[in-house]
Amino acid sequence: MLDLGFVRDNIDVVKDALEKKGTSAPIDEFEDVDHKRRELIQKVEQLKQERNESSQKIGELKREGKDEEAQEIIDRMQTVADEIKELDEQVKKYNQRLEEIMLQLPNIPQDDVPLGEDESDNVCVKTWGEPREFDFSPQAHWDLGVNLDILDFEKGAKVSGARFTFLKRAAAKLERALIDFMIDVHTKEHGYEEVFPPFMVHEKSMYGTGQLPKFAEDSYKVEDTDYYLIPTAEVPITNMYREEILDKEDLPIHHVAYSACFRAEAGAHGRDTRGIIRQHQFNKVEMVKFVEPEKSKEEFEKLVENAETILQKLELPYRVMDMCTGDLGFTAAKKYDLEVWMPSYDTYREVSSCSNFKSFQARRAEIKYRPEPEANTKHVHTLNGSGLAIGRTVAAIMENYQTEDGEIVIPEVLKNYMGGREKITYQK
């Protein structure tokens, strides 16, 4: 959510952001609703002041035994009470409408975000590593996985339906190994504190991070409860500090968490139907930061580097994409995607998305801090990034590390995590 005063004073900036992000919101209504709301508040508050003063007077008169005088005021105040009730209802309506409008306004893109409409306008700012030249015809991970009998799509479909997969033996272990490895790197080398969050949250938390109200159709709601399955660990972790005023000394807060993620992926029908790239449930290691506004740019660059480190240690070729305005999403002011080389697609595919939300999420979730002992509170900046998506990393390892006879070499850094194993081979 944007700051109300900011929107009031910078309506053109907001309109510009809407245009750049290729989205719309009832911004034309804003001025009218905002104005009416303030007008009503002034009226009702004046009456409330009168009521407060009269109530005190009534108390005094009653104590002095001047019941008749008191009754006179009471009679008069009955009308005032009715008026207040009426006006309060109107204020409430305008508050709700204003809130609705505010919730639909997207974050303002940072100055250096490239202009563009969609994915094709994203800018590659870095490539690392060379895609491997195969002297044989490489297999896709779904073929490798089935042939090695470590991915079972049929069983996944049988038990849960499309976009669910059983990982078996070495693949299952590789999944766990990667979670462990990534969390170890982030906690030991990058200074993040690990948390293990709830995988279900209530509605308020989904609003806090901005998944609702805009993306309801992408989320799973548990029937007959108020719970949503989390689409990312970002949701529970960011909401850990919802409606809190943090001490300056507590900042920056850096958390890393493993979680399963659940996404309905409405509208993705037909995309990436094969393999484990796009599943309704996947694992992810997520980094979340709460920082002072002045430090957020620098913290963001570090966050991206932290995610990159994982790919570098795994020796997987990747590139860094600077998301254009049209592909930024609703809540981000700046976003980089890390894309790993996938031989079967003959292109790079997203394994991490790193966003700087500035104060957008913090304002919605009411996460603040006090810059100086006597100063007013300010919203923190929140940042997050995958470090990394596990399933896609598994797929990337399978494809990039495959041998001519369909086996998979374990990346050097993972060998210890895989019980000293060098290779995944077919096992009966």
Next chain:
RNA sequence: GGAGAGGUGUCCGAGUCCGGUUUAAGGAGCUCGCCUGGAAAGCGAGUAAGGGUUAACGCCCUUCGAGGGUUCAAAUCCCUCCCUCUCCGCCA
């Protein structure tokens, strides 16, 4: 799921039976000032958030877990819900 107890400001804690003198006592902590060679103690002042208004100082409104109701007036009375603690049941 059942029974009981509770939720008050940064923290502790009074007030709730019986609505008005509490626009929340008292204490602790914290900040600033006085005192001191320095410190402690002592003394004095300050000590929330959100909103409205204002050039600013300030003034005003709202908030006692949340929401609704009764009333001229609610921390206090009524209803619904949430959370915490204790015990029981169920369960990995």
